[in-house]
Amino acid sequence: MIKSLRGMNDILNEDYKRFTYFINIATNVAQRYGFHFIEIPLLEETALFKRSVGESSDIVGKEMYQFIDKGKNDVCLRPEGTAGVVRAFVQKKLDKAGGIHRFFYHGSMFRYERPQKGRLRQFHQFGVESFGVDSVYEDATMIMMVSDILKELGIGYKLQLNSLGDNNCMPTYRNKLVKFVKECEDDICDDCIKRLDTNPIRVLDCKNDKCQTLYATAPKLINNLCSSCENDFSKLKNILDNNEIKYEIDTNLVRGLDYYSKTAFEFISDNIGSQNAIAGGGRYDRLVEYLDGRPTPAIGFAIGIQRLMELIVMPETSRDGYYIGAMDEEAIDLVVSLAHKKRKTDKVVIDYKVKNFKNHIKNADKVNAKYFCIIGTNEIQSGNIIIKNLDNKIEKTIKQEEF
Ligand code: HAM
Numbered sequence: 001m002i003k004s005l006r007g008m009n010d011i012l013n014e015d016y017k018r019f020t021y022f023i024n025i026a027t028n029v030a031q032r033y034g035f036h037f038i039e040i041p042l043l044e045e046t047a048l049f050k051r052s053v054g055e056s057s058d059i060v061g062k063e064m065y066q067f068i069d070k071g072k073n074d075v076c077l078r079p080e081g082t083a084g085v086v087r088a089f090v091q092k093k094l095d096k097a098g099g100i101h102r103f104f105y106h107g108s109m110f111r112y113e114r115p116q117k118g119r120l121r122q123f124h125q126f127g128v129e130s131f132g133v134d135s136v137y138e139d140a141t142m143i144m145m146v147s148d149i150l151k152e153l154g155i156g157y158k159l160q161l162n163s164l165g166d167n168n169c170m171p172t173y174r175n176k177l178v179k180f181v182k183e184c185e186d187d188i189c190d191d192c193i194k195r196l197d198t199n200p201i202r203v204l205d206c207k208n209d210k211c212q213t214l215y216a217t218a219p220k221l222i223n224n225l226c227s228s229c230e231n232d233f234s235k236l237k238n239i240l241d242n243n244e245i246k247y248e249i250d251t252n253l254v255r256g257l258d259y260y261s262k263t264a265f266e267f268i269s270d271n272i273g274s275q276n277a278i279a280g281g282g283r284y285d286r287l288v289e290y291l292d293g294r295p296t297p298a299i300g301f302a303i304g305i306q307r308l309m310e311l312i313v314m315p316e317t318s319r320d321g322y323y324i325g326a327m328d329e330e331a332i333d334l335v336v337s338l339a340h341k342k343r344k345t346d347k348v349v350i351d352y353k354v355k356n357f358k359n360h361i362k363n364a365d366k367v368n369a370k371y372f373c374i375i376g377t378n379e380i381q382s383g384n385i386i387i388k389n390l391d392n393k394i395e396k397t398i399k400q401e402e403f
Pocket of ligand 1: 079080081082083111113118119120121123124125127128129256257277278279280281282299300301302303304305306307
């Protein structure tokens with residue numbers, strides 16, 4: 001038997017209900033915040049992710065589904081959505097048009113990671129990207145949006161917050177950090193030694209306990225912000241406080257993608273095991289320019305749908321739609337045409353096989369139908385149809401042409 005690839009799962013039945021339940025709620029919230037849907041390709045030039053997510057990141061360095069296509073182009077399956085949306089934004093010249101542009105998207109992302117609970121090779125994200133607003137109110141708004149989505153789903157969370165500084169303060173901080181880490185270079189892991197050359201800030205979120213102990217006294221980014229970043233960060237905290245959104249400052253939160261500056265945040269759940277980040281995002285004011293656009297402030301986030309699906313408790317579903325079944329062979333044609341008519345307005349499930357009353361009722365229960373009708377020779381002769389409401393068990397007889 002051919003099976004799906006490791007880390008790539010089917011979504012069907014109950015899972016699909018959960019999936020669409022989430023998409024509907026998240027889409028609703030995004031639209032209430034004034035965001036518009038954008039669809040971007042699954043396949044892009046590899047260079048797009050190298051330039052944006054960054055060559056030193058694990059995503060680009062180790063996890064891309066990259067290949068040369070038949071036209072000899074170096075392409076890869078998108079590992080995330082931000083780079084593609086920024087590419088589209090620049091390609092459609094929206095950077096030159098100016099103004100504010102807000103998009104949301106959802107779809108598959110691909111990362112060749114080691115699969116485990118909550119970590120897939122093909123997973124789905126719901127993301128939003130906002131272009132043209134440099135105000136920190138937009139940063140707060142992003143966080144409010146994730147918080148609203150999670151609240152509507154009844155999911156508890158912890159919010160971790162950090163500021164990564166900007167071009168002004170980050171390089172100075174980076175030098176300080178490198179100096180600190182070089183002093184304990186003999187004791188750090190091989191990955192951190194590499195990071196010193198490629199992207200030193202990433203040492204801060206090293207998962208090695210020994211490294212973490214060594215870095216406990218490392219200079220902290222939020223103590224080294226320039227006054228503008230410092231002011232923005234205080235303001236952001238104030239806005240969140242005023243809107244009763246709780247957060248923790250995590251000075252080691254650097255995110256796994258290189259394009260961030262200033263605000264960075266992650267939403268964490270305590271109830272899904274070690275892969276506990278359910279959403280992540282931040283500001284990326286330089287990315288539009290890196291991808292050949294006009295400098296444009298931007299910020300966004302993405303939610304990991306599979307991780308959320310573990311946490312969603314579905315509301316009790318009420319019965320809906322019709323179930324129509326045939327009691328006699330001659331009645332099947334009529335069942336099909338009655339269903340065809342009724343489907344113009346309602347959900348109708350039918351069974352093409354003749355069954356007795358008991359088995360039809362079982363089927364209707366399985367599909368959670370609200371109304372139950374069975375057609376036999378009696379109905380063919382009388383031109384009537386009996387509709388039973390399976391909630392209150394009341395039966396009603398009507399003419400088939402009124403059905
Ligand atoms: P990210 O933190 O790499 O950010 O991914 C966002 C979310 O996707 C994570 O918090 C997690 O829930 C989910 N996720 C990531 N990898 C996997 C995986 N292998 N299996 C299952 N779920 C996963 C980004 O992708 C940025 N583009 C977010 C962003 C948008 N920043 C600004 N705008």
